Amino acid sequence: METTAVRGRLTWQTAAVTSVTRETASVVTLEVNPPAWPGHRAGQHLEVRLTADDGYQAEREYSIASAPGEPLAITVERLDGGEVSPYLTEELRAGDELELRGPIGGYFVWEPGDGGPLMLLAGGSGIVPLRSILRHRHRTGSDVPARLLYSARTLPDVIYHDELSRCHGGVQVAYTLTRGQPPGWASHTGRINQALLAGVAWPAEARPLAYICGPTSFVETAAAALVGLGYPPERVKTERFGATGGH
Amino acid sequence: MDAVDGNAIGGLLIDVFGAEMTAAGSTCATCGASRPVAELVVYRRGPGTVVRCRTCGSVLMVFVTRHGVTGVDLAGLASLGEPGSALSGTRDPGQGGTNKHAQ
Numbered sequence: 001m002e003t004t005a006v007r008g009r010l011t012w013q014t015a016a017v018t019s020v021t022r023e024t025a026s027v028v029t030l031e032v033n034p035p036a037w038p039g040h041r042a043g044q045h046l047e048v049r050l051t052a053d054d055g056y057q058a059e060r061e062y063s064i065a066s067a068p069g070e071p072l073a074i075t076v077e078r079l080d081g082g083e084v085s086p087y088l089t090e091e092l093r094a095g096d097e098l099e100l101r102g103p104i105g106g107y108f109v110w111e112p113g114d115g116g117p118l119m120l121l122a123g124g125s126g127i128v129p130l131r132s133i134l135r136h137r138h139r140t141g142s143d144v145p146a147r148l149l150y151s152a153r154t155l156p157d158v159i160y161h162d163e164l165s166r167c168h169g170g171v172q173v174a175y176t177l178t179r180g181q182p183p184g185w186a187s188h189t190g191r192i193n194q195a196l197l198a199g200v201a202w203p204a205e206a207r208p209l210a211y212i213c214g215p216t217s218f219v220e221t222a223a224a225a226l227v228g229l230g231y232p233p234e235r236v237k238t239e240r241f242g243a244t245g246g247h
Numbered sequence: 248m249d250a251v252d253g254n255a256i257g258g259l260l261i262d263v264f265g266a267e268m269t270a271a272g273s274t275c276a277t278c279g280a281s282r283p284v285a286e287l288v289v290y291r292r293g294p295g296t297v298v299r300c301r302t303c304g305s306v307l308m309v310f311v312t313r314h315g316v317t318g319v320d321l322a323g324l325a326s327l328g329e330p331g332s333a334l335s336g337t338r339d340p341g342q343g344g345t346n347k348h349a350q
Contacts, residue, residue, distance in 0.1 A: 010261050047258050061255055104257040106270040107285035216249040238286065243249035 010101045011036075012049060017096045018071070023159045026078040027125065028089045031071050032098055040064050042136035043109040043129045043211070043239075046074065046102025050084055058083045063128040063213070063239075064103065067135035075159060077125040108211065108239045112137065116144035116209050117202050119231075121192070121222045123151045123214020127159050129239065130213060134171060147172045149200050151192050151218065153179040174200050192218065194225035204230030209237075216240040253284040256296060259310060260284070263319055264328075271328035278303035279325070 015034035022028050040046075045063045052058075060083075062074040078089040092098070110118070110133045118137070120130045127150055137146060148167075152158045154177055164173045176188035176196060188196055202208040210231055212222045219240045226236050253260075253269050260268035269285040280302035287307060288299040295311035300323070307323035321327065 009265065010258055045254070045257070061258070101258065104261065104267075105254055105285075106257075106267040107283050108254050108269075216251065219252075238252065239254045240250070240252045241255070242251050 010047075010104070012099050012101045013037075014097050015072075015100050017092055017094055017098055019094050020092060023075060024157055026089065026157075027075060027159050029065055029073050029075045030088065030092065030098070031066075031073045032100065034072065034100060037072055038103070040068055040072070040103035041106075041109040041111065042067055042132040044103040044105040044132075045129070046100050046104060048074070048084065048088070049099040049101075050087060051099070060084045061104070061241075063125075064132055065128050067132055067139050069139065070135065075125065075128045075131075108213070108237050110136065110209075110211065112140045112142040112144065114209060116146060117206055118144055118146035119201050119208040119210040119226070120146060120148040121151075121197075121210065121212040121214075121226075122148065123192070123218030123222070124153075124157070125159060126212075126214030126218070126239070126241070128213075130211060131160055131163070133211065134167065137171075138169075143170060145170045145202075147174070147200065147202060149174050149176065149188075149192070149197070151176045151178060151214070153177065155182050155185075192222050192225065194228050197222070197225045198229060201226065201229060207235070209235050211237050211239075213239040214241070216242055250288045250290055250299075252289055253287040253298065255291070256289055256298070256310075257285075259296065259312075259317075263310065263317055266328075268328060273307065273327050274325040275300040275303060275305055275307060276323055276325040277305035284327070 013034045013036055015032040017030055018033050019031040020028055045061045047059050047061050049057055049059045062076055065075040066073040076085055076088045079085045122130050167173050174187055178191050181189055210226050212219050219238050223236050223238050227233055257269045271284050272281055273284050274281045280300055286301060288301050290297045295309055297306060298308040300307055305323050309320040311318045
């Protein structure tokens with residue numbers, strides 16, 4: 001498909017898939033190379049469109065996993081019974097093509113100038129835009145302190161585990177596992193709540209800037225808990241992706 | 248299917264308004280609550296997209312797309328993208344900055 005960028009319009013373009021990386025049993029990261037990508041901001045997403053042989057089209061939004069300036073990548077979780085994610089996670093191979101458009105979103109984004117300290121809360125694959133933010137923070141040399149609390153079902157469900165384990169230099173990473181822990185697990189267990197956040201989150205007096213992404217129920221609970229701890233609502237940015245996915 | 252939020256319709260809003268709108272402010276015509284579009288409640292089941300107020304639940308916006316044409320109902324909004332609600336997207340902030348009709 002030939003594309004001509006029109007100011008103020010999003011144009012579908014055909015991107016080559018340059019690599020497929022399996023992150024967990026149900027999650028892959030796809031590196032893609034659209035011909036006319038204008039760049040993106042940390043936290044933004046893009047839309048993917050699949051077209052069936054009979055012309056039926058399905059569109060989905062996926063958070064961008066890479067930092068601005070890195071090769072564009074999305075991380076996709078397979079949803080059983082889904083129309084799009086089973087294809088993206090099981091069928092797609094490097095060298096295949098994918099229709100996409102973006103970047104999209106100007107709210108759930110972070111720039112070093114926005115400051116912090118950053119309080120990042122991820123439920124399941126809600127980690128994806130927060131990973132872009134953490135990478136952007138690192139790549140720009142920002143010294144804004146950051147804490148991440150990542151809620152996942154089990155340890156093997158944790159996406160980017162190796163990368164997150166290597167975080168240092170002002171980034172603290174904590175997990176809570178909701179459906180089972182490995183022997184000797186020393187971090188948190190159970191679903192996120194205000195008591196858990198009271199021990200993990202920056203105190204409100206530090207004027208933190210919070211980003212919460214995950215399934216709707218996770219985001220609602222986490223946002224209410226932070227506001228309950230004294231975070232001003234306007235300093236708590238949220239992104240909900242529905243009931244799908246686990247955390 | 249659970250509700251999502253206004254972040255999920257960023258692409259649709261660019262199609263309709265020609266500008267990044269998720270960071271724009273919105274005011275509910277029913278209860279007066281103001282918040283960024285990204286924080287509104289969005290339902291995408293059924294034939295269209297329904298956007299509701301997170302405070303009072305009133306319908307603020309409805310979008311229905313058929314054969315590439317999108318019908319837009321903004322009657323539940325008192326304002327959208329009003330001054331002071333910085334459009335922090337990468338696109339022209341001059342667009343989408345006008346008040347929409349209230350009723």
